[in-house]
Amino acid sequence: MAVLKTENLTKIFKKGWKEAKVALDGLSIEVQEGEIFGFLGPNGAGKTTTIKILLRLLKPTSGRAEILDKDLATAPTRLRVGYMPENPYFYRFLTGEEFLQFYAKLNHIPSNQRKKRIDELIETVGMNHARNVRIRDYSKGMVQRIGLAQALMHDPKLVLLDEPLSGLDPIGRKEIRDLVYALKEQGRTIFFCSHILSDVQDICDRVAILHLGKLLKLGSLSELLGTEKDRVEVELKMPEGTTKESLGIQGDFHNGIFKTMLDNTEQANQFLDQWKSKGAVVRALIPQRKSLEELFVETIRAQDPKVALET
Amino acid sequence: MIEILTIGLNTFREAIRSKVLYLILFFMVLMIGSSFFLETLALDGGDRLIKNLGLSTISFFGLLVAMFIGVNLIPQEVESKTIYTIVSQGVQRWQFVLGKFLGLILTVYVNIALMTVMLLGILLYYFATTDMIEGVTFFWMIKAIFMELLAMLIVVAVAILFSSFSTPILSAVMTGCVYIIGQMTNDFWDYIRLQSEKQGTEIYCAFLKVIYYLCPHLDMLNLKKQVVHFEELGAAAASFPYGAGAFHAITYTAVILFIACLAFSKRDF
Numbered sequence A: 001m002a003v004l005k006t007e008n009l010t011k012i013f014k015k016g017w018k019e020a021k022v023a024l025d026g027l028s029i030e031v032q033e034g035e036i037f038g039f040l041g042p043n044g045a046g047k048t049t050t051i052k053i054l055l056r057l058l059k060p061t062s063g064r065a066e067i068l069d070k071d072l073a074t075a076p077t078r079l080r081v082g083y084m085p086e087n088p089y090f091y092r093f094l095t096g097e098e099f100l101q102f103y104a105k106l107n108h109i110p111s112n113q114r115k116k117r118i119d120e121l122i123e124t125v126g127m128n129h130a131r132n133v134r135i136r137d138y139s140k141g142m143v144q145r146i147g148l149a150q151a152l153m154h155d156p157k158l159v160l161l162d163e164p165l166s167g168l169d170p171i172g173r174k175e176i177r178d179l180v181y182a183l184k185e186q187g188r189t190i191f192f193c194s195h196i197l198s199d200v201q202d203i204c205d206r207v208a209i210l211h212l213g214k215l216l217k218l219g220s221l222s223e224l225l226g227t228e229k230d231r232v233e234v235e236l237k238m239p240e241g242t243t244k245e246s247l248g249i250q251g252d253f254h255n256g257i258f259k260t261m262l263d264n265t266e267q268a269n270q271f272l273d274q275w276k277s278k279g280a281v282v283r284a285l286i287p288q289r290k291s292l293e294e295l296f297v298e299t300i301r302a303q304d305p306k307v308a309l310e311t
Numbered sequence B: 001m002i003e004i005l006t007i008g009l010n011t012f013r014e015a016i017r018s019k020v021l022y023l024i025l026f027f028m029v030l031m032i033g034s035s036f037f038l039e040t041l042a043l044d045g046g047d048r049l050i051k052n053l054g055l056s057t058i059s060f061f062g063l064l065v066a067m068f069i070g071v072n073l074i075p076q077e078v079e080s081k082t083i084y085t086i087v088s089q090g091v092q093r094w095q096f097v098l099g100k101f102l103g104l105i106l107t108v109y110v111n112i113a114l115m116t117v118m119l120l121g122i123l124l125y126y127f128a129t130t131d132m133i134e135g136v137t138f139f140w141m142i143k144a145i146f147m148e149l150l151a152m153l154i155v156v157a158v159a160i161l162f163s164s165f166s167t168p169i170l171s172a173v174m175t176g177c178v179y180i181i182g183q184m185t186n187d188f189w190d191y192i193r194l195q196s197e198k199q200g201t202e203i204y205c206a207f208l209k210v211i212y213y214l215c216p217h218l219d220m221l222n223l224k225k226q227v228v229h230f231e232e233l234g235a236a237a238a239s240f241p242y243g244a245g246a247f248h249a250i251t252y253t254a255v256i257l258f259i260a261c262l263a264f265s266k267r268d269f
Ligand SMILES: Nc1ncnc2c1ncn2[C@@H]1O[C@H](COP(=O)(O)OP(=O)(O)OP(=O)(O)O)[C@@H](O)[C@H]1O
Pocket: A013, A014, A021, A022, A023, A041, A042, A043, A044, A045, A046, A047, A048, A049, A050, A086, A195, B269
């Protein structure tokens, strides 16, 4: 069952009298219940714009964007979505706990249950040590965590996360990623925006790749990345007297060690047979699955060869 | 309702934790305090300066809070992205606007209460040192401050309205203009009458009249003249139209807030 759907969603920002900026161009996606959906694209792709339209913070120029949860369609909107904005800085004059109290009250959580709920959330996002510190004194990662707690206050079934891992250190990234995965296991649907692809790769069920407002790719990771075209990295110790020219293929050759990438296992076998018979010794054989990052770069380069990507 | 209250109290907390408020309060307290010394220097044997300066300070304080804190409230929530999370958790935009208004007016009222205590204390001390206890003066002061509280409703609502769709600086300037014109609508009307007697000023006068009718009539809520001269004015002072003033303040505020809610609901983020 789909819980979130956009149909031909288009947003054009007017700049001055004549100029216009197409932020979204006929975007159609569907997010299924219970999945982690990676919404990917470089800066300016239109990810945040999509979320804002879904939350009714922006009006689309044309097309539709809906959050459609059958069970919740009749319930108040507050029960529907948890949202964590990108680069938030929230109420800097409040402490983390006061901040969550504010949202607990907005969500009509009865006063006798508030403390318990807040304790739970603080525990979940690992902010117990800083619950009485003002947000102005938080690090970026701490703001991110308290933001996540806020998004979960009303126990939403759908959670929209806009760059939830930005500003986190590697350990923090792993922790939040595990947390997002735990949310999925609790039966929530997660819409995960990012341009940091390695973060998304391990946890997303399906991804959409967006560029300049257009949907370029949509599908499950195995569909998009493929399985059969797996490449292999091989490393051989070559026999004495081998020269770079005699190898016949591209690769690194230093001190008699040759390292190269072969497109599939067949090629690898051929190459290995050929050289082992001449006395080469296999040092390593490493299967290389295409990463999401490569797919992302390829897809976007194919669309727009001049684009500069930070990868 | 709980949404409006929660947002209001949060806004109040934000204001009382901000340095700007204490800076403004510091100068206002300084002004009220200095009125005492100026009065003793003035040697007019009266209490005019304290009353005059005190009431002006209270009114001016409300304006400064609206101009320096009020106009920032909504833009700040957009900047910090809190408005997005609040709206996504089911709070209606009009509830948000009313919450902001509530918080700001609460801030202004609490601080005016403090300043009133200080002002009346100084007046009492002044009377004690000059042997001229006058209960009726206090009565007039309380009435004047009460009307001032009503005027603050308008000023704060105007600041919220402008900030719901425009930048803080522009909002502050506009709020200041509305306040100044509002304080002298009577003089403004005289000016329009004078102008309309001249030749070829129809369009100009029509324009001025629009401003006249759009601006709040804050001088309907200004009792300073009565407070200072209630003895000379006698019956004229006693017949001040309190009801009309209160009605104007409340309806004007309601309309302004209605427009602010509407503007904010239509807005894109
Ligand atoms: N309010 C606005 N007015 C004008 N243009 C806008 C506005 N908001 C976004 N845009 C433009 O729309 C495009 C998409 O922006 P959006 O914020 O959705 O990108 P994004 O995918 O979230 O990027 P990032 O990874 O940097 O967060 C950008 O080119 C941006 O300049």
